[in-house]
Amino acid sequence: MPKYISSLQNTTIKEILALKEKSKARKKAGLFVIEGLREIGLAIQGNYDIQTILFYSSIISKEKIENNLSLLNVDFIEVSKEVYEKLAYRSSTEGIIALAKTKDFSLDNITFKSSNPLILVAEAPEKPGNIGALLRTADAANVDAVLIANPKTDMYNQNIIRSSVGCIFTNTIAVSTSDKIIAFLKQHAIHIYGTALSASVNYHTIDYKKPTAIVVGTEANGLTANWLKNTTNNIIIPMQGKIDSMNVSVAAAIVLFEAKRQRNFT
Numbered sequence: 001m002p003k004y005i006s007s008l009q010n011t012t013i014k015e016i017l018a019l020k021e022k023s024k025a026r027k028k029a030g031l032f033v034i035e036g037l038r039e040i041g042l043a044i045q046g047n048y049d050i051q052t053i054l055f056y057s058s059i060i061s062k063e064k065i066e067n068n069l070s071l072l073n074v075d076f077i078e079v080s081k082e083v084y085e086k087l088a089y090r091s092s093t094e095g096i097i098a099l100a101k102t103k104d105f106s107l108d109n110i111t112f113k114s115s116n117p118l119i120l121v122a123e124a125p126e127k128p129g130n131i132g133a134l135l136r137t138a139d140a141a142n143v144d145a146v147l148i149a150n151p152k153t154d155m156y157n158q159n160i161i162r163s164s165v166g167c168i169f170t171n172t173i174a175v176s177t178s179d180k181i182i183a184f185l186k187q188h189a190i191h192i193y194g195t196a197l198s199a200s201v202n203y204h205t206i207d208y209k210k211p212t213a214i215v216v217g218t219e220a221n222g223l224t225a226n227w228l229k230n231t232t233n234n235i236i237i238p239m240q241g242k243i244d245s246m247n248v249s250v251a252a253a254i255v256l257f258e259a260k261r262q263r264n265f266t
Contacts, residue, residue: 002076032156039166046169056084059095117144132163133249200236208259
């Protein structure tokens with residue numbers, strides 16, 4: 001029988017709440033929280049080490065969890081309704097939460113799926129929801145890697161996991177400074193195309209069939225001068241309405257899928 005916890009004052013529950021809410025706690029423990037059967041399944045596919053499963057048996061049984069997830073050497077903890085509702089992040093819930101080990105998002109760990117990589121780079125993304133949406137876009141385009149330069153939040157923020165619908169686990173990701181990512185791209189002879197409003201060419205006039213990195217900045221400020229002076233070309237998506245920009249994940253999708261079209265969606 002799995003362990004059962006019904007008290008909000010339980011030490012394990014307090015530790016999980018800290019992991020859910022505080023970046024410092026996640027970094028110190030090397031652990032983070034995943035909620036939802038699909039998201040946990042994607043984490044397993046992404047070779048994340050799942051250490052603990054907490055479940056509320058009125059919503060999901062231990063047997064169903066074992067039948068749907070490939071779990072090895074995992075501790076199961078059954079929790080009460082009160083505890084589960086305190087731990088759960090989403091209003092539409094599935095009764096299951098996992099603790100998993102974090103990964104090292106170092107550039108040194110990046111290996112490309114192909115010899116002709118297509119990469120998405122995001123500079124200084126601030127909103128976790130935008131990072132999650134970018135990861136969904138990257139997954140949809142099956143890019144070789146997502147490189148995050150100078151992020152304003154850690155990658156295991158609950159909003160990122162939720163808004164990415166688990167695509168944080170399906171992408172190859174590295175986090176570093178802009179200078180180190182620029183050096184990495186140049187070292188690997190990858191052409192850099194930065195989205196910008198000035199000194200730019202129309203995005204669909206570029207040849208993306210060679211090793212390519214698409215770089216997007218924040219919606220408010222765009223890319224910094226450091227990126228703009230280190231690109232192969234700066235590119236623009238012509239706006240036909242009254243505004244001069246769009247959501248960063250939408251902009252990334254437009255350019256990435258143009259690159260995929262040119263590559264015959266390989």
